[in-house]
Amino acid sequence: MKIAIPVNEKNMQTDICESFGRAPYYLIYDTEKDEATFIDNSAATSTGGAGIKAAQVIVDSGAKILLTPRCGEKAANVLMAADIKLFKSIPATAQANIDAYLTNKLDPLDEIHAGFHGHGGN
Amino acid sequence: MKIAVLSGKGGTGKTLVSVNLAAVAKAASYLDCDVEEPNGHLFFKPTDVEETEVNVKIALVDQELCNGCRKCVEFCKFNALAYVKDRLIIFEDVCHSCGGCMLVCPQQALTEKNKPIGKIQSGRSDRVQVNSGILNTGEATGIPLINKLLEDNKENAADLTLIDCPPGSACIVMESIKDADYCILVAEPTLFGVHNFNMVYELVNLFDKPFGAVLNKCQADDNPAEAFCKKNNIKILARIPFDRELGTLNSNGKIASREWEKYRALFTDLLETVVEEVKA
Numbered sequence: 001m002k003i004a005i006p007v008n009e010k011n012m013q014t015d016i017c018e019s020f021g022r023a024p025y026y027l028i029y030d031t032e033k034d035e036a037t038f039i040d041n042s043a044a045t046s047t048g049g050a051g052i053k054a055a056q057v058i059v060d061s062g063a064k065i066l067l068t069p070r071c072g073e074k075a076a077n078v079l080m081a082a083d084i085k086l087f088k089s090i091p092a093t094a095q096a097n098i099d100a101y102l103t104n105k106l107d108p109l110d111e112i113h114a115g116f117h118g119h120g121g122n
Numbered sequence: 123m124k125i126a127v128l129s130g131k132g133g134t135g136k137t138l139v140s141v142n143l144a145a146v147a148k149a150a151s152y153l154d155c156d157v158e159e160p161n162g163h164l165f166f167k168p169t170d171v172e173e174t175e176v177n178v179k180i181a182l183v184d185q186e187l188c189n190g191c192r193k194c195v196e197f198c199k200f201n202a203l204a205y206v207k208d209r210l211i212i213f214e215d216v217c218h219s220c221g222g223c224m225l226v227c228p229q230q231a232l233t234e235k236n237k238p239i240g241k242i243q244s245g246r247s248d249r250v251q252v253n254s255g256i257l258n259t260g261e262a263t264g265i266p267l268i269n270k271l272l273e274d275n276k277e278n279a280a281d282l283t284l285i286d287c288p289p290g291s292a293c294i295v296m297e298s299i300k301d302a303d304y305c306i307l308v309a310e311p312t313l314f315g316v317h318n319f320n321m322v323y324e325l326v327n328l329f330d331k332p333f334g335a336v337l338n339k340c341q342a343d344d345n346p347a348e349a350f351c352k353k354n355n356i357k358i359l360a361r362i363p364f365d366r367e368l369g370t371l372n373s374n375g376k377i378a379s380r381e382w383e384k385y386r387a388l389f390t391d392l393l394e395t396v397v398e399e400v401k402a
């Protein structure tokens with residue numbers, strides 16, 4: 001099973017990125033192979049709909065679990081359509097979050113944020 | 123003649139200026155392009171109001187025809203599309219109606235459908251034709267409403283059109299001023315006001331529009347907005363005093379120039395100054 005986490009750096013000791021949609025990288029951790037891959041988030045700099053595009057990246061990675069501090073409504077729609085389960089990450093390293101998840105210490109993420117409407121080219 | 127009234131943020135007196143200028147004219151059209159918070163109609167209280175719904179075309183998918191190639195997902199620069207579990211998901215409020223996905227789809231699975239984004243209310247208030255754009259909450263952009271307001275105004279335009287622009291300097295403001303012959307920038311006499319003023323100042327410069335400033339809420343003390351205008355050689359068209367009674371008239375939805383000779387004179391002068399500026 002694969003676990004996805006938005007991260008700031010490409011290593012296991014990295015912090016979790018506060019923004020799901022705008023994270024520079026996603027860590028995809030494969031529990032069976034004990035293997036970590038980092039994928040670049042092409043949506044990090046997009047002007048709008050970053051969450052949707054980021055969610056698409058996670059869906060395509062084959063992850064079934066996402067550990068994140070927060071998640072926007074639209075991204076959550078995409079993730080849920082792919083049956084990806086969302087858990088609330090803890091303020092610690094990526095490795096610590098994976099360990100916490102695997103020992104059932106993380107809560108499901110139930111707070112979903114409605115998107116900001118900074119539209120019109122702001 | 124089309125005069126756009128702008129300010130860097132809401133509440134600086136943009137509506138006060140545009141409403142009163144329209145009210146002192148012999149005949150005028152007032153277009154409320156501040157579609158997220160149109161409030162000019164609260165002052166004009168127009169009668170014989172007619173409503174037109176404004177639609178945009180957004181993407182619609184036929185899942186039967188879609189083969190999952192994802193060309194549309196990759197194309198959409200607004201990220202309105204996602205492809206999950208053999209289904210295309212369209213986020214209707216993110217779609218900007220560019221139509222591109224329909225062109226790139228090899229299966230002709232994408233077509234367009236109408237989606238209402240708001241309406242235009244038009245009515246009369248004395249000698250003023252009042253047309254307001256009203257955007258439904260949560261919509262991505264009010265630009266189609268602005269285009270419709272400007273377009274309709276071409277057909278039955280009075281000699282004078284006042285365009286009450288959205289606050290700020292985003293692309294929706296650029297749309298609002300694109301046909302304007304002149305721009306009035308409304309500024310508040312504070313440092314923060316100058317910061318906001320500078321945003322619209324840069325915008326009108328970018329568009330090469332002739333413009334001048336109206337200083338609102340002027341008091342006896344130093345006025346940073348006035349200093350900014352002097353430093354940048356911006357013409358000051360009028361000064362509106364800080365006046366509690368004006369504030370009261372405003373909050374009661376009254377049009378100052380229709381209530382008070384003093385303000386009728388002030389806005390008539392302002393209008394004449396602007397007309398001369400345009401002709402010059």
Ligand code: SF4
Binds near residue numbers: 197198200201203222
């Ligand atoms: S019409 Fe344009 S904005 Fe809308 S989904 Fe298609 S490509 Fe995206």
Ligand code: SF4
Binds near residue numbers: 193
């Ligand atoms: S481009 Fe057409 S066929 Fe390809 S995924 Fe999009 S809708 Fe489906």
